[in-house]
Amino acid sequence: MEDAVRFLPEFNDMTCKVLDRWTNELPEIPHVLFCDTAFFSGLPDVAGTYAVPEELREKGVRRYGSYGLVHQWAWEKARSLFGGNVGKMVSVYLGDHTNVAALRDGKSLDTTIGFTPVEGIPSRTGCGDIDATIVFELHSSGMSFREINELLSRKSGFKALLGRRCSYSDLAAGPATVGNAAARDILIYDVLKYIGAFTAVLGGLDTLAFATRHPDESMSLIGEICGRLDFLPVKLHPHSSAAGGDAWNLSDNGARINVSLFKSDIWKIMAHLAESLIEEKQP
């Protein structure tokens, strides 16, 4: 774990310290560590490799992905919701760090997050996909590596676009919210692009699964995204809603492509995973 700190110092270092403290304080209790990139460790080379020389690749430069716990769990949920008929699935996590994954038979084929969580769809403060030449221009203008890192991961994204704090709930709230339209357009556009890209990778689409902490607020966003995928054809049920429970089938009766929405709760997911892990360990 300590070796991995260098990849994401802000988070991994803290995790190490927390773990250190609690394993000391509560040595008799089993401590379980869930790695958010583990689900993507089996990414096919074609998706996990960057097209750079071997000299750079052997330094650990590859696509690691993240939010693996959520996507894996979304697949399990979809399986129980659609009676096992999940097939080719695109899983969309909507939140402050929206990201998309392509799944087949419960295995990950590709994802938007890359070497770090900065790549992919812009987040609340992360820039998302940009031309890497920009890093070099900023450096030659006198910025340090640390400053550029800070800039791209903490001072960019929707915050930079709107010039103020902007949470996912603000964006999801709908086009009526004054001044958020540009950010909302970009979010919808980027999610659409990746749904298209991953549909191509999968060779078609059977299940489109959305997961979010804010299901109710997300309905209009999901409606807009699905409306533009009408040609696939993605057909939403006209009266679909996210009321009661934590899993909803949004697709129209008889629609060929399943559309679902899950309320994602990372605590519940971890509790569930810990439970099954401990059950496995019991003699």
Place this chain on the structure above:
Amino acid sequence: MWFFLNILTFNCGSSSLTFKVFSVDQAENIRVVLSGKAHRVGVTGSRPSSIEYDHGGNRASEETPLDDHGQAAVLVINKLGELGIKLDCIGHRWVHAAGHFQTAWVDDALLLRLKALVPILPVHHPAILRVIYACRKALPKLPQYVTADGAFHSTIPACACTYLLPKGLVKKYGFRKHGFHGLSYRYVVRKIVENLGIPLEGSRIVACHLGTGGSSAVAVKDGESVDTSMGYTALSGLVMSTRSGDIDPILTLYLMAVYGYHPDDLMDMLNKKSGLLGISGFSSDIRDIIQRVGEDPQAKLAFEMYVYRLKKYVGSYVAVLGGLDVLVFTDDIGVHNWLVREKVCEGMDWCGVRLDAEANKRVSGDEIARLDAPDSKVRVLIVPTEEELVICWEGIALMKGKKDAAAVRS
């Protein structure tokens, strides 16, 4: 009043210079009078530099030292003198105008502006400037103009061309998606419309410009570019022969901060040693790589990644366009490599693409051809591109404007 207009066009590559002389009559019928290419300009190597000419089917190739692009241009102008071809204007392809112009006459003010754009493309732009200055010196009275390659992408909406970086920086540096291969895409879109007889209005086209150097893809709606894979520079997007295409920007910081790579060296590696060459480890040429796919796992990975990345872009553009009417391949690899096309179209039934496998293999690549199967909803084509002709179209429009202005003045 003119009956014939002779336009010389120059298209600078990093180590080549393509030229064409077009003769345009009053009805705007366009004929190529002379064409050719200077090879290995400014390259020191075992093989000598040369210029090849094609004058109405008479082909000749002359070995001659070529220190820079300006020298090559002078030789072309001398050749025109020998052949008695009189020019009315000279047009140049300008690669990256940062949104300042589409087509413009070259004057002192414009030259200042062009010089300011040198740092964005330190290889191509100085070469083009050398050609412009050489022409000015040789033919001081002849009007020259530049046509910006990226202008076709000026229609890309904000949601597709904005980088989400602090606004002050975006403004200061002009960080946004610019896109490239615009001349090629303009030509291809016009040819598709002519050839298929479809209206531009409502058409949804994805075009893939697959060159031996750079490659990109574009989404075209109603004849206008709405998204493209290259970005602020030509580094991002597809896996190219030696360019990496899309990468996580942070990985560059990681390599510089943790492993001490010098920014210049790393930039060089991403532009000149990555892509197909970086993955395969032995060649930047997709043909070499395809030959070794069977025995070399790295060659196999390089080929698969090339196709995979392209497929992702095609898929994302289909989603953005809300469906697809035409898929088109252009430039060297696009028109000549049947295996790339076959693999890209594989499993694309979901958006209505079905390739006629036999036609795809048989096609010569020298002319426009349909490759879709009878039951394909999407029309699949190859269109050999002709960037110089687009420069010529722009020249005709400029000369007309000049004539109109003269008429108003008199």
